[in-house]
Amino acid sequence: ANFRTVDEGFFDDLEEMLIESDVGYETALRISDELREEVKLKNVKRSDEVSQVIVEKLVDLYGEAGQDEDNALHFTDNGQPTVFLFVGVNGAGKTTTIGKLAHRYRQAGKKVLLAAGDTFRAGAIEQLQEWGRRVDVPVVASQPGGDPAAVVFDAVKTAQQEHYDILLVDTAGRLQNKVNLMNELEKIKRVIKRELPNAPQEVLLVLDASTGQNALSQAKQFNETTQVSGIVLTKLDGTARGGIVLAIRNELHIPVKLVGLGEKMDDLQDFNPTQFIYGLFKGLIDIPETTDDGTNTSEFKSDSENTQD
Amino acid sequence: MAFEGLTERLQNAIGKLRKKGKVTESDVREMMREVRLALLEADVNFTVVKDFVKQVRERAVGAEVLESLTPAQQIVKIVNDELTKTMGEAAVPLNKAPHIPTIIMMVGLQGAGKTTTAGKLANYLIKNEKARPLLIAADVYRPAAVDQLKTIGQQLNVPVFDMGTDHDPVEIVKQGMIQADLQKNDYVIIDTAGRLQIDEKLMTELADIEAEVQPNEILLTVDAMTGQAATEVAKGFNERLNITGVVLTKLDGDTRGGAALSIRAVTGKPIKFTGQGEKLDQLDVFYPDRMANRILGM
Ligand SMILES: Nc1nc2c(ncn2[C@@H]2O[C@H](COP(=O)(O)OP(=O)(O)OP(=O)(O)O)[C@@H](O)[C@H]2O)c(=O)[nH]1
Ligand SMILES: Nc1nc2c(ncn2[C@@H]2O[C@H](COP(=O)(O)OP(=O)(O)OP(=O)(O)O)[C@@H](O)[C@H]2O)c(=O)[nH]1
Ligand SMILES: [K+]
Ligand SMILES: [Mg+2]
Ligand SMILES: [Mg+2]
Numbered sequence: 035a036n037f038r039t040v041d042e043g044f045f046d047d048l049e050e051m052l053i054e055s056d057v058g059y060e061t062a063l064r065i066s067d068e069l070r071e072e073v074k075l076k077n078v079k080r081s082d083e084v085s086q087v088i089v090e091k092l093v094d095l096y097g098e099a100g101q102d103e104d105n106a107l108h109f110t111d112n113g114q115p116t117v118f119l120f121v122g123v124n125g126a127g128k129t130t131t132i133g134k135l136a137h138r139y140r141q142a143g144k145k146v147l148l149a150a151g152d153t154f155r156a157g158a159i160e161q162l163q164e165w166g167r168r169v170d171v172p173v174v175a176s177q178p179g180g181d182p183a184a185v186v187f188d189a190v191k192t193a194q195q196e197h198y199d200i201l202l203v204d205t206a207g208r209l210q211n212k213v214n215l216m217n218e219l220e221k222i223k224r225v226i227k228r229e230l231p232n233a234p235q236e237v238l239l240v241l242d243a244s245t246g247q248n249a250l251s252q253a254k255q256f257n258e259t260t261q262v263s264g265i266v267l268t269k270l271d272g273t274a275r276g277g278i279v280l281a282i283r284n285e286l287h288i289p290v291k292l293v294g295l296g297e298k299m300d301d302l303q304d305f306n307p308t309q310f311i312y313g314l315f316k317g318l319i320d321i322p323e324t325t326d327d328g329t330n331t332s333e334f335k336s337d338s339e340n341t342q343d
Numbered sequence: 344m345a346f347e348g349l350t351e352r353l354q355n356a357i358g359k360l361r362k363k364g365k366v367t368e369s370d371v372r373e374m375m376r377e378v379r380l381a382l383l384e385a386d387v388n389f390t391v392v393k394d395f396v397k398q399v400r401e402r403a404v405g406a407e408v409l410e411s412l413t414p415a416q417q418i419v420k421i422v423n424d425e426l427t428k429t430m431g432e433a434a435v436p437l438n439k440a441p442h443i444p445t446i447i448m449m450v451g452l453q454g455a456g457k458t459t460t461a462g463k464l465a466n467y468l469i470k471n472e473k474a475r476p477l478l479i480a481a482d483v484y485r486p487a488a489v490d491q492l493k494t495i496g497q498q499l500n501v502p503v504f505d506m507g508t509d510h511d512p513v514e515i516v517k518q519g520m521i522q523a524d525l526q527k528n529d530y531v532i533i534d535t536a537g538r539l540q541i542d543e544k545l546m547t548e549l550a551d552i553e554a555e556v557q558p559n560e561i562l563l564t565v566d567a568m569t570g571q572a573a574t575e576v577a578k579g580f581n582e583r584l585n586i587t588g589v590v591l592t593k594l595d596g597d598t599r600g601g602a603a604l605s606i607r608a609v610t611g612k613p614i615k616f617t618g619q620g621e622k623l624d625q626l627d628v629f630y631p632d633r634m635a636n637r638i639l640g641m
Contacts, residue, residue, distance in 0.1 A: 050389060059380055125454025161487035248598040272452070273579075297453070
């Protein structure tokens with residue numbers, strides 16, 4: 035590769051690149067300052083060496099902000115069903131992610147159940163049912179317009195009585211500034227908890243990677259209402275880089291757990307910070323030929339500890 | 344959102360300058376930094392911000408600011424004017440075919456709001472023109488996309504043409520047009536599947552539909568929460584299709600919606616409608632001045 039020497043222009047490009055990845059102006063400035071310091075400290079001159087330093091430092095920074103968190107998905111160990119609740123704004127990819135995850139666990143030999151908690155949007159129940167057919171997993175659903183909390187209650191009961199391993203709960207998309215809809219979500223969570231006090235084991239906020247600074251507001255509001263345990267970053271197969279999750283990590287300490295890379299049932303991977311950070315700087319720093327493709331089969335563990343060189 | 348509006352920002356900046364008395368050209372430059380930041384925080388694309396700020400700076404170092412007693416307000420006014428101008432001065436109505444039917448085609452990324460907006464447009468046309476629209480279900484990929492459109496059709500009492508999911512979308516559209524001719528529908532609204540602008544195969548499919556029926560409107564539907572990628576998305580669709588207008592959805596949220604400026608700047612195409620909710624009557628014509636205010640946090 036042809037590397038430029040490292041000068042101020044390089045850091046300007048870096049800052050620009052971060053801004054264009056949606057990390058936000060403040061975060062972009064802070065990160066590029068820290069990286070400038072680090073490069074000075076290590077006395078690195080060529081940008082091929084710099085790329086290494088940058089990635090290490092960024093992975094460090096990412097790890098630091100999340101020291102007390104883990105990127106793993108959590109499951110029960112007492113024979114009760116594990117429940118994952120999916121929340122997020124309209125069209126982010128909740129229902130699709132549920133389909134993909136159901137496929138993953140079904141492949142792993144688990145008994146999976148889906149709850150059609152979106153009774154509002156036209157075709158939402160049919161969409162989840164179609165996913166259920168595709169991945170061969172049953173769906174608990176009501177009539178359109180039914181009470182979502184009641185559907186979720188039924189699904190939890192079924193999961194308990196029929197000994198399902200995992201229940202994935204779909205909810206209607208809602209914008210975080212709609213108070214009534216956020217309250218409804220709180221109620222759904224309460225219904226789950228009432229039946230299974232340790233559930234939901236995960237509350238996953240589904241976030242479209244092409245979202246700009248509003249994602250921070252989404253994370254804040256959904257976190258306040260439902261105590262989000264992790265983020266699913268979808269549509270990373272597009273041109274958006276999803277940099278806003280760095281800001282979310284810094285401010286709210288919510289880790290990314292899964293990434294969506296397409297519309298098919300296999301297009302879901304565990305989050306890999308190193309790979310993600312390489313993605314942020316695509317074009318500016320050298321990306322190794324062999325990146326972990328994440329086709330990891332340890333279904334009950336995040337592969338976030340993967341390293342690359 | 345947590346960000347303060349441009350007015351407060353400039354007030355703060357000017358507060359510091361004021362201690363020095365009259366503002367100078369370099370003070371204005373300092374204020375322009377705040378303008379740049381405000382736009383970036385509103386998700387206007389980086390490159391678009393650069394060009395826009397350059398254009399505003401020329402006006403801002405003029406007498407109207409330097410000699411003003413309220414320089415912050417003057418700059419806000421200039422920024423607001425320029426922003427409104429960039430986004431197009433007035434609401435642009437839908438194109439209309441000389442002979443019925445007028446054909447409207449919805450395109451955009453996954454989950455942007457195409458199907459919902461197709462329904463909203465049908466409703467809008469019925470309310471405003473007593474129109475008799477036909478919806479065509481040309482998304483054969485997304486699970487239950489046809490059901491979604493049919494449900495919307497039922498809610499509005501509008502016919503939906505579909506051939507299930509086993510046919511080519513171009514063929515579906517062709518057959519749908521035949522039905523529209525038979526039933527003398529005055530509008531045809533085509534719902535297409537969401538796709539990435541870099542998906543060569545699916546973009547070709549849209550170009551084929553365009554070639555087949557020559558729509559009067561091809562509406563790029565964009566989520567108002569979109570960040571920096573908005574320019575690439577808009578460019579990608581605009582390069583492959585003759586985009587005639589833009590619909591900005593989900594403006595009922597708390598996003599600043601800077602994508603509006605980005606898209607307008609790279610395509611030059613008018614934003615015609617905004618989505619203001621999930622319900623089928625929550626469609627609004629686009630007001631450039633309101634959008635300018637919103638981006639600036641005023
Ligand atoms: N390219 C791509 N498309 C995705 C991905 N995840 C979801 N989608 C698409 O995004 C669109 C919206 O996905 P849904 O799963 O319906 O989103 P949702 O959050 O359930 O939407 P609502 O229920 O309406 O709020 C669909 O067309 C999906 O196929 C992804 O990772 N990549
Ligand atoms: N709050 C709000 N939600 C909207 C608006 N427009 C659409 N939505 C919601 O956004 C989600 C996605 O809308 P769709 O119409 O299914 O989007 P689409 O572009 O057809 O999606 P795909 O066909 O999967 O690409 C749904 O939950 C809609 O109800 C709007 O203006 N405001
Ligand atoms: K979206
Ligand atoms: Mg859904
Ligand atoms: Mg659709």
